[in-house]
Every structure is written in structure tokens, then in C-alpha cells.
Amino acid sequence: MTTQDDPTGAGTPLVLANAKLVLVDRIVLGSLVVRDGRIEAVEESGAAVPAGALDLGGDYLIPGLVDLHTDHFEKHIFPRFHVRWDYVRAALAHDAQIIGGGVTTVFDSLAVGNAEGDSRRSEILKPMIDALERATAGGMLRAQHLVHLRCEVIDPKTPALVQEVIDHPLVRIASVMEHLPGIRQTRDLEGYIARMADIRDQGVETTRDQVMAMIAEKSEIGRKVRPEVVALAKARGLPLLSHDDTDIAHVDLAADEGVAISEFPCSLEAAREARLRGMATVGGAPNILRGQSQSGNVAMKELMDEGLLDILASDYVPRSMLDAAFLITDSTDFAEDLPAAIRMVAKAPAEAAGLADRGEITAGRRADLVHIGLFEGHPFPKMIWREGIRVA
Incomplete structure (x- = not known):
């Protein structure tokens, strides 16, 4: 698997925004920043979607x-x-x-x-x-x-x-x-x-x-x-x-x-x-x-x-x-x-x-992440990243 998580090739991080982040002890609406395969920052920023960020539409984001x-x-x-x-x-x-x-x-x-x-x-x-x-x-x-x-x-x-x-x-x-x-x-x-x-x-x-x-x-x-x-x-x-x-x-x-x-x-x-x-x-x-x-x-x-x-x-x-x-x-x-x-x-x-x-959404951990949608109570992965690389 490749290790390139920067589609621009210019050091731009991956930002996932407007997500219900399932942290180890609570759920917050916010965003996270991924760089070089790791979670760089977790921000309680509400539904805001910064320029260049990927909008998860208020869905859950959980660790892989x-x-x-x-x-x-x-x-x-x-x-x-x-x-x-x-x-x-x-x-x-x-x-x-x-x-x-x-x-x-x-x-x-x-x-x-x-x-x-x-x-x-x-x-x-x-x-x-x-x-x-x-x-x-x-x-x-x-x-x-x-x-x-x-x-x-x-x-x-x-x-x-x-x-x-x-x-x-x-x-x-x-x-x-x-x-x-x-x-x-x-x-x-x-x-x-x-x-x-x-x-x-x-x-x-x-x-x-x-x-x-x-x-x-x-x-x-x-x-x-x-x-x-x-x-x-x-x-x-x-x-x-x-x-x-x-x-x-x-x-x-x-x-x-x-x-x-x-x-x-x-x-x-x-x-x-x-x-x-x-x-x-x-x-x-x-x-x-x-x-x-x-x-x-x-x-x-x-x-x-x-x-x-x-x-x-x-x-x-x-x-x-x-x-x-x-x-x-x-x-x-x-x-x-x-x-x-x-x-x-x-x-x-x-x-x-x-x-x-791995196993936790917090700064410093591997960016193994799953974007989860729900339909009639059934969770289903919409997007999945491993070490910051989208694999599904």
C-alpha cells in the first residue's frame, strides 16, 4: 500500500470536518487533521467546514x-x-x-x-x-x-x-x-x-x-x-x-x-x-x-x-x-x-x-478512521482510511 496521504504533493494535510467524532470518552462535533499517516489535531469546531476540508455531513467518525x-x-x-x-x-x-x-x-x-x-x-x-x-x-x-x-x-x-x-x-x-x-x-x-x-x-x-x-x-x-x-x-x-x-x-x-x-x-x-x-x-x-x-x-x-x-x-x-x-x-x-x-x-x-x-481518535495515533452512515439503525462505512490513506 502506498504511503502518500497528500493528494497535492505539497504537504497539505487531510482535514475531515463536520463529523461526530467518537472519542475515547465522549462524542464531539468537530474536525480532525491528518498528516503523514497520523492524527495531528482534533478540534471541537462544530459543523464548520474549513476551505479544502472534506465535509462528512454530520456523520460519525470512529477509529478503525x-x-x-x-x-x-x-x-x-x-x-x-x-x-x-x-x-x-x-x-x-x-x-x-x-x-x-x-x-x-x-x-x-x-x-x-x-x-x-x-x-x-x-x-x-x-x-x-x-x-x-x-x-x-x-x-x-x-x-x-x-x-x-x-x-x-x-x-x-x-x-x-x-x-x-x-x-x-x-x-x-x-x-x-x-x-x-x-x-x-x-x-x-x-x-x-x-x-x-x-x-x-x-x-x-x-x-x-x-x-x-x-x-x-x-x-x-x-x-x-x-x-x-x-x-x-x-x-x-x-x-x-x-x-x-x-x-x-x-x-x-x-x-x-x-x-x-x-x-x-x-x-x-x-x-x-x-x-x-x-x-x-x-x-x-x-x-x-x-x-x-x-x-x-x-x-x-x-x-x-x-x-x-x-x-x-x-x-x-x-x-x-x-x-x-x-x-x-x-x-x-x-x-x-x-x-x-x-x-x-x-x-x-x-x-x-x-x-x-491505534484504536483511538486522539493526536499522535495512526489515522485509521471510518466514516459511518446510519440507515434504519444499521451502520455502514462510507469512507475508510488507513494511516491517512483512503482505502474504501
Whole structure:
């Protein structure tokens, strides 16, 4: 991407005026000045439009959103289960959806290791990172794409896979996850056993004893692999997340390991323990919009009602963060104001990821900005800038 934010080439700054500026703690009608990719000044100037300024017509101007977790890149690699798409083309399609949701910094959450014997995720890991690197170098991506390693600790191959990619400059955060039936996200063990009993491979059905033996075997693998993955991430100073904490013991294990963020807690008890242990909590924006978890776990509204939710991530719907931020502002079911809601999708995730240069409209920050229109309560981006360059 180019770095030229001055269309005149004569040092003239970009001025955005007559906008409802959503600051970290309030909304003001005014303008801001952008120079060399940074916010130079924020002015409470009312509806005045200086000569040469861009008139935003009284619409909202918010900081570019920061998404700590989206699985969506993988979906573009496999648009159908048996179809594998070109990696760079998939990255471009993914980027279009990301920027369309007002996200200017995204952590593409790439699975490392496999939970149920599907080797495809291991095969595509490095090519996906390479494609992001190539597309970034070629100026093809409108959002800034970084990598979140989602490390499946019940796969014995995970540490080697992590070692292969963890030193790549795009890799910035890591999480540890354990996808086993009866544990964390998938707590309905009996339902899982019933489903497996109905699946026959060459006439052999999966029995309860086989399922229980598999759980015991993979749990033992997890107890060995998890410390290795945590050590690899900590040695490189990467922020660490613990995925799908459900029991108090899950949170305490993570906190004792030095993990700072509980990602998608599955129960109110886990979220409460995370707060007691000084951990930040990430929730799924789709959960807010649907009013419930897609897995039957705790609703994010319950966490918000107790002040236990710090950050929203898009998870599996790229534009859900933008929709959720405005929903919790407008809906009588929630008590958040817009600055607080925007903090959850911009400043808070940026700080959690160690990106203190963005996520807030204030002098000195990166000029990652989104001009928002509203129609029938639906927010939609009209213009988007990244480091002062209009990208949409």
C-alpha cells in the first residue's frame, strides 16, 4: 500500500470536518487533521467546514476497528469442502469483507494442529501466512493483516507446527485451545456420543467406550503440549489467550501460566474468575447480535450486565463488530454508550495486542478512521482510511 496521504504533493494535510467524532470518552462535533499517516489535531469546531476540508455531513467518525479473532480466511481457502482456492485470491476476497466491516487491523486466526484428524488445516497454515505476506508486500490488502496462531493442544504435532511459523513477522498473538467433547465449548458429551454412534465407517460404529478412550488419550496429549506452546509464545513476548475457558480451573491454569486474556469464556463463572485474576475477556460479537451463543454457552449480554466483557471480536462474521457496537448503544437491552462500545472494538483490542499506536481518535495515533452512515439503525462505512490513506 502506498504511503502518500497528500493528494497535492505539497504537504497539505487531510482535514475531515463536520463529523461526530467518537472519542475515547465522549462524542464531539468537530474536525480532525491528518498528516503523514497520523492524527495531528482534533478540534471541537462544530459543523464548520474549513476551505479544502472534506465535509462528512454530520456523520460519525470512529477509529478503525481492531479484530483479534476471525476464522474467515480459512473459509475463503475452502469455499466448498472439497475445493481448495488459490491462497492470494482467497486473501483478497477475505480482505474485502474485513475492510467492509470497518476493520482496519485484523488478526487472521489460523488453526495450528487438528482436533479431529483433519490434516487440511496443517497443510494450509504456512501457505496462508505466505499469501498474506505476498499480498501485503504487493500493496494488495486494504486492512492490515496480522496473524493469531490458534494452537490446538490435543495434537502432538502442534509444537513443531508452531515452531515453523512463530518467528514470522506477521505472527503477533497466540492462543491455546482444546477442542474435546465434554470439555470447554462442547460440553454435551452425551449428545456427542449419540452422534458418533450414528456415524458408521465401513460398517463400524463409534462406541461410548471408544469416545471415552479418545478423550482420555487426547487430554493426556494436551497436558504435555500446552506448556510447550505457552513457552514458545512467552519466549517471543507474544500476547497469549486462553480459548473457551469454562471452569474456574481453566482460568486459573491460564492465569498461572501468565496468559493475560480469556477468549470466548463459555460460562459466567469463568468470566468472573478471569476478572478476579486480572485477565481481560474477549467475547464474540455474533453472540451479541444473536442474543445467545451458537454452542449453547453463556450469552455475552450476561457478561456485559456484570461488567465482565472488555473486548469484542468478529469470530465467524467479519462485520459483526461494527453491528454489535451500534446495537449495544441503541438497544434498550444494553446500557453502553457509543464511546464505550467503540472502545470494545478498537482501543481495548489494540492495547491487548500490544498496538498502542491505534484504536483511538486522539493526536499522535495512526489515522485509521471510518466514516459511518446510519440507515434504519444499521451502520455502514462510507469512507475508510488507513494511516491517512483512503482505502474504501
